[in-house]
Amino acid sequence: MFRLLNMSSVDDRSTKARIRDAAIEVFAAEGGGATARKVAEAAGVSPALVIHHFGSMDGLRETCDAYVIAAIHAQKSEAMGGGPGVDLVGAIRSFDDHHLPAYLARMLAEDSRASANLVDAIVADAEEYFEKGVAAGSLRPSADPAGRARVMTLFSLGSLVLHHHAKRLLDIDLTDPNTQPADLVGYAGPALEILGEGIFTEEFAAVARQAFETVARETETL
């Protein structure tokens, strides 16, 4: 009854979009425990309408997945433009919607095709960007550029997935777009140190690498 009033003055999103956003919020908060009724309540509609618009809960899930993936791809080019380039978490954090990074964190921890495709795309971007970094002289060349990009992506996204622990350990909310750079000191400081000079001494790194290669070769010939 107040639909027109509400839509024009308060919320210009379509009902379908409002349900989708509510679903992202609920999925982010409750994970697998999200139900059609919880989503409906969060969106202020009936459970039946949720199904009506998305066919099924699986359909809703797929829509949410596709939406966050699209949002990431839209943000990507912008995020890739400035900054140090390796600050993947920072790029993800800079979404308009607060609940999107948390949804993404849940999504990454699952073994779905959607998350696989997304990670593959992120890795491809990282690889390309690392290449530019090397050419520009900001990144060291690597003996295995593709592998380095992959492992670095695992590190970065892993931190995002563990954002609850990051919050507790470092008092930093990696999913909050309102976090200021100053608040990131606890994470960015050590990360910058690790990625700037490593953590191994040169002697130990050499020894470890050699030991590793030896073991690898031994096992290979078995």
Add this chain to the structure above:
Amino acid sequence: MFRLLNMSSVDDRSTKARIRDAAIEVFAAEGGGATARKVAEAAGVSPALVIHHFGSMDGLRETCDAYVIAAIHAQKSEAMGGGPGVDLVGAIRSFDDHHLPAYLARMLAEDSRASANLVDAIVADAEEYFEKGVAAGSLRPSADPAGRARVMTLFSLGSLVLHHHAKRLLDIDLTDPNTQPADLVGYAGPALEILGEGIFTEEFAAVARQAFETVARETETL
């Protein structure tokens, strides 16, 4: 009916232990979608018995959490003895039970008190071990030892949580205890490079650090 025969010749675990192990397997595979009936089927018992032994599904979950935590603490001292020390994933991978690392990965992604306590304990160990590494000359000293240990733990555990992606990207199963060192080349190689010398060039690391500190200080004084 064949209970005694089975127990003595094939499986000497108590029925309760068998249910617990089956539960770990199901939880690891299905996550939140694990049900009492699936656990019962995996254990070869009735759903009623699952509840009889553990009171409720929550009770079963708590028992499983406590069990893997105990297993980790038991493994810890052994794992800390040899190896490079930073190879947290390797230590976790070396469990007897194949499904334990996968269960752990699921557990870490959740915001439970059990996972918080576990991560805190792992961080404490890492901190202590890093200290020894610095003293022994294998690890560089850090401007923020505690922070470095925390961020490194996030990197390591994050890779474990994302083991599905690691498997796809690097063809490595971080949860499989049977993985040979040679199979880890794709992960350990880049990781060793990153942690050995960093990824930033010295010039860029200096610039980034300075830029970061400036921004942090600016925001602070606002």
Add this chain to the structure above:
DNA sequence: ACCAAGCCTGAACAAATGTTTAGACTACTG
């Protein structure tokens, strides 16, 4: 041989789930 105790199951239960149905209300179209 009897009894008590523990292990275990099949059947049933209430609650919650995703989904369907029937219909009310609104808005646009001829």
Add this chain to the structure above:
DNA sequence: CAGTAGTCTAAACATTTGTTCAGGCTTGGT
């Protein structure tokens, strides 16, 4: 104004969930 399409809800549906109940089977003690 009639009608048609779209939006939305209340109620009901079948299914699945965790859990309970009553009782059968085996074991061990006396």
